[in-house]
Amino acid sequence: MLTSRTQRTHGGKKLPVEVFYPRAYVLSKLVRNLTVKGAIFGAFVGFAHASYMHSSGQRPERGAAALRAVAAETAMWSLSGALAGLTGSLSYTFIGGPAGAMAGLAGAGLVGSGTFAALPSIAAMPEQWSAKTQTALGYTPPVPHSVYVPVTYDSDIKEEAPPPAPQYNGPWNDRVVFLGMNPEPTAKASSWMARRADVTVISPSLAPDRIRVGGTSYDLRSPRGVAAFVATLNLTATQTAGVKKAFEMCEKGARDELAGLAQIWARGEKGAKIPSRLVLAGHSNGDGVWGDDNGSLRLGPLLQLSRTLPHATSQIEDAFVTGCYSGGEVTMDQYLLIFPRAKTIWAYEAQAPGVDNGATIDQAGWERATRGRKASFVPHSSAVTNKKMAVWSYKTGYHATKAPLNLEGLKGKVDWMEENFLRRALVGEEYAYDGQWRIPIRITDPHTGPIRQYYSWLVRLTQRKDLPEDERALWVEKKHQTIRLLYYSATVAPRFTREYGAEIRRAHAKLGLPAPDFARLNRAQALKAIDKYTARLEKTPKATAQLQQVGDLLQRGLHDLSPSIIPDGWV
Structure with missing residues (x-):
């Protein structure tokens, strides 16, 4: 029995009265x-959350489909909240006291956070669970809400006869735009340069693909968010x-x-005097710059932006692309x-x-x-590390x-x-053989070894102007595969597992x-596991679309x- 003390009056006087309730009644009421x-x-x-996602253009549904999606997410969160409340109250009921209260709060928090973490995986589940597979490989995603979406972008420069650029006769200036793809190196390097020059810094935002203009944040992952942001630039329709393209x-x-x-370039297109010098900093392989856990800013989008805002880019007279393999005759022509x-x-x-072993000194020299x-x-090498320029x-x-x-010969x-x-x-394999000699090829450091040497010679080959274009496309594809092999154990496999482990x-x-x-x-063990999955999938006559997609995901x-x-x- 549990008691409840109340105040009642009798003859104008307040009298304390204790009311006794069954314990089961009180606890059931608490749980409810x-x-x-x-x-x-x-x-x-x-x-x-659902309303924000749809209003900001981060979800593709429209009309009645959007209403159903909002209702479904609301119901999902309501169920999660109910489970959290039920878990917390039951923990308190069975344990009791301060320890029970702490256990209840921990249980509720665990259920709520677990549901939040599971939402991306739940949203990624295929809609048609009963879809039948035709073959273990060769399935071509994506379908709506598939396990993954292959990323392909028309990011190559294909121009041979560029339009004439507008003539710009100054006044020139020595201001610098420093665009970095890694937050900490960008902050360090740009702060050093800012001691000697007027520097405008562009660095990764705290939330990926979001930019704030005034008091409004724009989500650039959706066409609606891009359109809303581009409207703030006040450009012509063309x-x-x-x-947008x-x-x-x-x-x-x-x-x-x-x-x-x-x-910055939009202001220059409309007549403003923008900085005449530009630094593009990040990892590179000659196709653009990228950052750790960040996207890749390739040359194709930059060219498209330059062609759209030619009066702005005609004001840029000096550029420094600080990244591995960022030079080469072919890439220089694209710049x-x-x-x-x-x-x-x-x-x-x-x-x-790197920024801690010579990059800032090279940038200061530039x-x-x-x-x-x-x-x-014309410098021939890095001032400190003797890296070739x-x-x-x-x-x-x-x-x-x-x-x-x-x-x-190359x-x-x-x-x-x-x-x-x-x-x-x-x-x-961990070894290659040249006659009686055994050559270690296991990748223990992405920056050294025979595979890194092969990659360096391969990049040189792709930069040859006399290389036929059809052959260049094949070697460039091999270049992208090789850099991912170099970082397979260090970053690729761990990131892949983190991204797709649940599926x-x-x-x-x-x-x-x-x-x-x-x-x-390791690489050999991973390939063996993929072959085992593929063999089992081929023997499964009614494999679902999700199983098919995971097989394709592992293969590709x-x-x-x-x-x-x-x-x-x-990488």
Whole structure:
């Protein structure tokens, strides 16, 4: 029995009265009240979240479909709140006292946070669970709400006859736009440069692909968010369409950096004097720049933005692309399409120094060398680390360390290294053999070893102007695969597991297989696990669409190391 003390009056006097209630009654009432309140609170949170997602353009549904989606998410959150309230109240009921209260709060928090964490996986489940498979491989996603969506962007520069750039006769300035794809290195490097120059910094936003204009935050992951942001630039209809196309070409994750650049270039297009110098900083392989756990800002979107806002980019006279393999004759020609009035462009021929071992010193040297109208200084290597530079100047042309081989000799070297090193490493072998000699090819450090040497020669080959374009496309595809192999154990497999682990575990469980932890397996073990899954899938006559998609995901992602599954930001 539990008691409740109340005050009652008798003859004008207050008398204390104790009312006795059965314990079961009191506890059942507590459980009921907390469960109902949890459901109401969960419904409120779910409705607010769903309404925000749809109003900001982050969800694709419209009309009645949007209403159904909001109702479904509200119901899901209401159920989660009810379960949290039920869990907390039952914990308190059975334990009691302060310890019971703490256990109740912990149980409620665990249920609520678990539901929140599970929402992305729940949303990613296929709609048609009964779909039948035709073959283990060859299924072509995506369908709405599929397990994953392959990423492909028209990000290559294909122009051969660019339109004439507008003439800009000054006044020139020595202000700098520093666009960095990694937050901490960007902050450190730009602060050093800001001691000597007027620097405008563009760095990754705290929330990916979001930019704030005034008091409004725009989500650039959806067409509606992009359209709303581009409207703030106050451009003509033709320019607006061109800027939107640049965002369509830009992969998600790098759109906040592209938006920061678009804001500056839009002002320049409308007559403002924008900074004459630009730094693009991040990881690179000659196709653009990217950051750790960030998107890739490729050259295609930059060219599209430049073509749309030519009066702005005609004001840029000096550029420095600080990233590994950011130079090369072919890439330098592409930079000149983006910055048609440039007087100097600096880049790195092969590996570049990091922000803590020489990059800031090289950037300081570039800042001094490009002040005013100077264009004569041509550095051949990094000031500290002796990393080879690739420099173009309108006075002296292109300068870099030439490959000591002609085209046929270079292709022969790359072919030999591919046959003896790359193919063995792709299947997880740890040694290659040259006669009686055993050569270690296991990747223990992404920056050294035979596979890194092969990658360096491969990049040189893709930068040859005399390489036929049809062959270049094949070698560039091999280049993207190789850089992902170099970082397979360090970042690719762990990030892949973090992104798709829940779906992979569910699929293996439905096929009756133990789920492998790809983050811990070496390359050979991972390929063996993929083959085992594929074999079981082929023997399953009524495999669902989800099982088929996971098989395709494993094949294209970890087996083939395709850029459509493994983004640049994972390497």
